Amino acid sequence: MTKANHSMCAKCSKLVCKKELQAEDNLFSEAPEYCPMKLWSEVLKEALEEYKKDENLEFARLASVQEFECYENTPQGIRTKHPRIEELIMFAQKCNYHKLGIAFCSGLAHEARLLTRVLEKNGFEVVSVRCKVGAVPKEEIGIRPEEKIAGPEKWESMCNPISQALILNAEKVDLAIMLGLCIGHDTLFIKYCQRPMTVIAVKDRVTGHNPLAALYLSSSYYSRLMKE
Numbered sequence: 001m002t003k004a005n006h007s008m009c010a011k012c013s014k015l016v017c018k019k020e021l022q023a024e025d026n027l028f029s030e031a032p033e034y035c036p037m038k039l040w041s042e043v044l045k046e047a048l049e050e051y052k053k054d055e056n057l058e059f060a061r062l063a064s065v066q067e068f069e070c071y072e073n074t075p076q077g078i079r080t081k082h083p084r085i086e087e088l089i090m091f092a093q094k095c096n097y098h099k100l101g102i103a104f105c106s107g108l109a110h111e112a113r114l115l116t117r118v119l120e121k122n123g124f125e126v127v128s129v130r131c132k133v134g135a136v137p138k139e140e141i142g143i144r145p146e147e148k149i150a151g152p153e154k155w156e157s158m159c160n161p162i163s164q165a166l167i168l169n170a171e172k173v174d175l176a177i178m179l180g181l182c183i184g185h186d187t188l189f190i191k192y193c194q195r196p197m198t199v200i201a202v203k204d205r206v207t208g209h210n211p212l213a214a215l216y217l218s219s220s221y222y223s224r225l226m227k228e
């Protein structure tokens with residue numbers, strides 16, 4: 001149970017933040033106690049100052065334009081129109097990026113090849129680094145024989161997200177793209193990547209890399225997720 005003095009937007013139905021700017025009095029009367037606009041007003045001011053910096057202002061503007069371009073107004077109402085791969089291409093073009101770097105999981109090598117082909121066809125230079133780069137045995141980070149996936153006697157290269165990040169840093173890619181890194185490995189990649197970065201897909205071995213599928217089924221086939 002999360003305490004009431006923490007930000008909990010996910011539980012909110014008031015959505016004061018989506019309405020026209022409110023006078024502070026209205027905000028305080030309408031927003032829930034756990035609203036970060038009440039709890040963290042100084043931080044919000046600090047964030048607004050960050051947007052004013054040259055390096056962020058144009059980037060934030062382009063990201064918002066990109067968001068806008070993913071919808072179209074039709075007589076039937078607003079429709080979406082671009083899958084994320086197209087969105088990636090469009091945004092990279094907007095930012096005038098030329099060199100893109102893919103950090104991918106070995107389990108998604110086919111997808112990495114497809115993504116490379118698509119990006120190259122769209123005029124980008126594409127470099128890529130597989131998670132097993134370095135061929136470092138898992139024993140190096142303290143993995144015991146019985147913790148190896150293929151079996152205790154087999155060689156297993158460890159996933160090496162720090163190297164993936166450092167190589168893409170050294171390649172000076174304009175944009176790093178994470179493709180299917182595991183939970184935890186992705187955390188390390190994010191920690192060490194010093195280039196602008198986005199995610200095209202996250203790893204989910206069971207659902208075809210769609211982790212939300214288990215959430216959508218959490219009242220039926222994955223009801224175990226809701227058990228205390």
Ligand code: SF4
Pocket residue numbers: 008009010012013014015016017018031032034035036037
């Ligand atoms: S910012 Fe405040 S009003 Fe908006 S969703 Fe979060 S709690 Fe609700």
